[in-house]
Amino acid sequence: MLNSKVIRKLHAPVKIQRKFNKFRHDRIKRKLQSYLINADYHNETKSKENSKIIWVFWAQGYNSMPDLVANCIKTIQKNKGNARVILLTSENFDNYAKLPNYIINKFKNGTISPMFFSDVLRFNLLRNYGGLWLDATDFAIDTVSDDYFSGLCTVSGIPDNEHFFVAEGRWHTALFGGPKEHPLFQFMDNFFASFWKENDESVDYFMTDYALDYAYVNNIGNFKNYIELNRGKVDPNFVKLQLYLNRKFDYDKWKSLTKNTRIFKLTYKMKLNKKNNTFYRFIIKKNI
Known part of the structure; x- marks a missing residue:
């Protein structure tokens, strides 16, 4: 049975993937429609206070x-x-x-x-x-x-x-x-x-x-x-560092990733290579 993940792995043309995914998304939206329509909110923010x-x-x-x-x-x-x-x-x-x-x-x-x-x-x-x-x-x-x-x-x-x-x-x-x-x-x-x-x-x-x-x-x-x-103004490389965690550390890549990003989204759902020359090892030594 074809699904979005299979089509993605098969590297189907982007146009086909987008069409398939739109169908999938629309089906889920229909299931949620009544809850979304009936979720109340006030048009104006009651408070400008943003607790730190x-x-x-x-x-x-x-x-x-x-x-x-x-x-x-x-x-x-x-x-x-x-x-x-x-x-x-x-x-x-x-x-x-x-x-x-x-x-x-x-x-x-x-x-x-x-x-x-x-x-x-x-x-x-x-x-x-x-x-x-x-x-x-x-x-x-x-x-x-x-x-x-x-x-x-x-x-x-x-x-x-x-x-x-x-x-x-x-x-x-x-x-x-x-x-x-x-x-x-x-x-x-x-x-x-x-x-x-x-x-x-x-x-x-x-x-x-x-x-x-x-x-x-x-x-x-x-x-x-x-x-x-x-768009692109808050931590634009947010999800990119996790792609490099097990790779050999490269200072130029590190400078590129951190030039305009202060917070990165990582994942624990992968086996980490903790050798001294990896990105993961570098960020732990530098930041902990």
């Missing part, structure tokens, strides 16, 4: 982290600048989150996986407090400065010519922030509350991106305007 809080979540707790995750969090703490870092786990998230009991119960009984719960938690915290969400696999090499907290903030402009992802590189949820009660965060929080009240399974691995796509198309909270004005 960096939210980081690792459900399993900090004693069971892979080394890469532990190292990423160390770099965030080291480079927090004027911000406060709040580390969340399954044991303490409810000290901050304001979620319906049915969502909390579904997370605690395993119905909602940690991955999908992190999406719910992200936008609930941003709605109620503002700040900046960083994934636990984000690696900071320089200060998370005040400009990350000046309004909406996400990475935009990552190439996706095949339209494999519905986001098409227009945003990345691993780095997402803004002021509390922003209309976009209200919309996302209400969407999740509505969806998980009636469902026990996500419709897609990237369900969050389908909701954000709806927000983009409808310019909720000027989300589309923000994206179009900021």
